[in-house]
Amino acid sequence: xxxxxxxxxxxxxxxxxxxxxxxxxxxxxxxxxxxxxxxxxxxxxxxxxxxxxxxxxxxxxxxxxxxxxxxxxxxxxxxxxxxxxxxxxxxxxxxxxxxxxxxxxxxxxxxxxxxxxxxxxxxxxxxxxxxxxxxxxxxxxxxxxxxxxxxxxxxxxxxxxxxxxxxxxxxxxxxxxxxxxxxxxxxxxxxxxxxxxx
DNA sequence: ATATCGATTGACT
DNA sequence: GTCAATCGATATA
Numbered sequence: 001x002x003x004x005x006x007x008x009x010x011x012x013x014x015x016x017x018x019x020x021x022x023x024x025x026x027x028x029x030x031x032x033x034x035x036x037x038x039x040x041x042x043x044x045x046x047x048x049x050x051x052x053x054x055x056x057x058x059x060x061x062x063x064x065x066x067x068x069x070x071x072x073x074x075x076x077x078x079x080x081x082x083x084x085x086x087x088x089x090x091x092x093x094x095x096x097x098x099x100x101x102x103x104x105x106x107x108x109x110x111x112x113x114x115x116x117x118x119x120x121x122x123x124x125x126x127x128x129x130x131x132x133x134x135x136x137x138x139x140x141x142x143x144x145x146x147x148x149x150x151x152x153x154x155x156x157x158x159x160x161x162x163x164x165x166x167x168x169x170x171x172x173x174x175x176x177x178x179x180x181x182x183x184x185x186x187x188x189x190x191x192x193x194x195x196x197x198x
Numbered sequence: 199a200t201a202t203c204g205a206t207t208g209a210c211t
Numbered sequence: 212g213t214c215a216a217t218c219g220a221t222a223t224a
Contacts, residue, residue, distance in 0.1 A: 042205070050205070052220095060220075077206050078217025084205085097205055135206050176205055 004152065004159040009068035012087040012094040016043035016187050019085060019096055020169060021162030023104070026141040027155045034106035034141055036131055037162075040099040040188040040195045042174045044084075046092060049179040053093025063149045064093045071150040071157060073143060080135035083143045085152060085159065099175070099186075101131040102194040103140070110140040124193075133196045167191055 001023070008018040019041050026034040044051035052061045052074065063072040064086050072084040072095045084095035103110055110130050131137040138144070143157065152159045168190040173181060175197060188195045 044205070052205075055221090058220090074205080075219070076204060078204090078219075080206050082205065099205085133206070174205070178204090 001163070002161045004069060004161055006067075006069045009085070009087040009096075010089070012043045012045045012096060013185065015068070015085065015087040016041040016096045016185065017169060019098070019159070020187055020189055021165050021167065023160045023162070024098070024101060024141065025155075025158045025160065026106075026143070027157075028106075028109065028142060032106050032109050034109060035104040036101035036110075036137070036141065037104055038098055038101050039192040040101075041186070042097040042099055043087075043094075043185040043187075044097065045088070045094045048183065048185075050174065050177045050181075050183070051093070051095075053095075057093065061093060064095045066090060066149065069152050069159075071143070071147050071152060073138070073145055073148045075145065076135075081138040081144045082134040083138045083141075083147075097134055098137060099134045100188070100192075100194055100196045101137050102192060103127060103130050113142055114140050128193055132194055 009015040019038050022038050024036050046053045053064050057065050063070055067090045068087050070086045072086050074082055084097050086095045088094040131140050147157055150157055170188050170190045171184050172186045174186045
């Protein structure tokens with residue numbers, strides 16, 4: 001399995017498309033490896049009023065001004081973490097929000113991280129709701145500020161190239177924002193039942 | 199200094 | 212459909 005090619009992150013919109021189908025590998029302290037396939041992303045560039053980088057560099061967003069292929073993790077609504085992959089050249093504040101993923105391995109651990117009861121477990125409903133939103137995904141994969149700025153080419157959080165790109169991509173407006181609402185910067189795998197919203 | 203709101207989620211009417 | 216949770220960033224004074 002090949003690590004994510006950073007050349008694919010030079011343009012944030014291309015990056016958001018390219019990340020679909022890629023795999024996130026998260027290694028926990030006890031050695032458990034959680035794997036999930038990205039099925040939904042959103043692009044945020046520096047000229048975008050909806051982006052955290054719109055007003056320039058700050059302590060909070062500085063990771064997005066660094067090199068591509070690192071983690072930008074932010075805290076929101078007083079209780080949630082969200083995970084982004086930094087994009088574009090150093091000095092350019094851009095990133096891709098990872099909005100949803102399809103759980104592949106370590107599902108029991110993800111359930112525990114999400115505090116979901118695991119009775120007759122493995123119901124498709126439970127599986128679909130494990131990572132079908134940015135804060136859910138971060139919680140399931142134990143991604144928080146301890147991984148701020150982390151190089152995604154190294155454990156304990158890595159991204160690998162898609163082993164298969166034979167799927168249809170839908171491009172639409174983003175979710176949960178009040179600025180630049182008409183920008184078509186959200187991408188998802190059309191056939192996936194693991195996305196946050198149709 | 200104080201007020202508002204957020205790249206969200208889950209519980210509830 | 213509505214709304215609380217809960218805190219840091221941002222807007223307003």
